[in-house]
Amino acid sequence: MKDVRLQFPILDRLVKDKPLVYLDNAATSQKPLAVIEALSHYYSHYNANIHRGIHTLAEEATAAYEATRYAVQDFIGAASVEEVIFTRGTTEAINLVAYTWGRQNIQAGDEIIISGMEHHSNIVPWQILCAEKSAVLKIIPVSDKGELSVQEYKALLSEKTKLVALVQVSNALGTVNPVKEMIEAAHQVGAKVLIDGAQSAVHLDIDVQQMDCDFFAFSGHKVYGPTGVGVLYGKKELLEAMPVFQGGGEMIKEVSFERTTYNELPYKYEAGTPNIADTIALKAALDFISGIGKEKIRKHEEALLAYATAELSAIPGLEIVGQAKEKVSLVSFNIKGIHPQDIGILLDNLGIAVRTGHHCTQPLMKRFGIPGTVRASFALYNQQEEIDVLVAGLHKTIKMLS
Structure with missing residues (x-):
């Protein structure tokens, strides 16, 4: 899907002098040139x-x-x-x-x-x-x-x-x-x-x-x-x-x-x-x-979800919230002892855009007994390398806030 990524001009921009890693697709997706x-x-x-x-x-x-x-x-x-x-x-x-x-x-x-x-x-x-x-x-x-x-x-x-x-x-x-x-x-x-x-x-x-x-x-x-x-x-x-x-x-x-x-x-x-x-x-x-085909898109996103789930699960203190058998390419998580908003702010300093908070589902957050989560959601233009950047950013965040 790297060729598809070229059709999204916003993905070339810098955020805080870092390449943008956009993982907030469940909130809104970026727009292709078409x-x-x-x-x-x-x-x-x-x-x-x-x-x-x-x-x-x-x-x-x-x-x-x-x-x-x-x-x-x-x-x-x-x-x-x-x-x-x-x-x-x-x-x-x-x-x-x-x-x-x-x-x-x-x-x-x-x-x-x-x-x-x-x-x-x-x-x-x-x-x-x-x-x-x-x-x-x-x-x-x-x-x-x-x-x-x-x-x-x-x-x-x-x-x-x-x-x-x-x-x-x-x-x-x-x-x-x-x-x-x-x-x-x-x-x-x-x-x-x-x-x-x-x-x-x-x-x-x-x-x-x-x-x-x-x-x-x-x-x-x-x-x-x-x-x-x-x-x-x-x-x-x-x-x-x-x-x-x-x-x-x-x-x-x-x-x-x-x-x-x-x-x-x-x-x-x-x-x-x-x-x-x-x-x-x-x-x-x-x-x-x-034009791309949902089946092709779905296979790409499923691979991203599997990779992200495995990599995030290996981070000490990180707990994935929502482990349904059938999921789309979205991972919500918390890290023990760190507020989701603090994680979101520090990741933004690294150019990584994730969503934090209750995601307009306050009753669901109450059911899990948490104030909110960090949510990383993937789209057809995301790449495995961006998940690596996210994981590295989380390790850096944990070190800073520990």
Whole structure:
């Protein structure tokens, strides 16, 4: 993958006079030239608002914007482009479902199930909804290895369960959850399922029809695309039955002071001028991934994960948090007697970018009895030599702080 690395200009920069070692990919991935150029090309050649204009620039921008919708359909295996809604990211996508489908369908006494490893964006919207509707939020426990028990999950399901909202890949542990089996179990009791794909979309092959989830959300900036754009997939019959989320231009058919009629899918949920440039550039990111191939990427990342796990495990006092059998290329760890933030600061002085803290999973950190972790997450452009730099940096950090 060294040739691929050349397509990421930021990786050539220095940090604190050291070559950048970027290991914070679970927070956001770096962008290849194809994405950067797609942004520049839009603003330089056909910057215009979309859908309603009849002039050439508007038509070109509309065509490019809608081409991304078709690319997303193919990327996640949706049945039609009508099921692809553009949002600002995974967080907005989850909130959209909570404020529309949730308010329409959740009643007092109903139950929503989430897991103990959810990101705050897949906790807080359901807490708000449950408080508003007098519904009950139930939690799937997390094992010491950082895994979910399907058996314990099934014990929580009942005729009261109306929704299961579940992360496919944990951003804090790297755990890959058995979502297909969990979706099947939820459907057996009549519940709908939302899958948070923020971490999985870049690593795993996604086929929402084969998975049979009712909703799926992911963010552009984690799949080598721009910030500020994401996707909500929903089964067409559910999206059609749901109320609107925001009011304004584009999401309407006709407006009078007496009544308003709403647009067809997917525009029903895309009020106002959207994030045109970043949505167009998202296609370049998806094309970039498809051009390399997820299987090739996955093999490279699995090799990095195996190497990093072995090298980090050999460091005295280092404990890996989250040792699930099925993981993506992410290692969270702590070093005895040293706060994660101190490790992060000293590694940054060596040009090494890792993430420290609770990773927006405070309940999960509480479950493990820790304030947070150091998280090193790997992408297709990372190399084994960078893991060696990380390990050397950790040895230096331990020596400095001991």
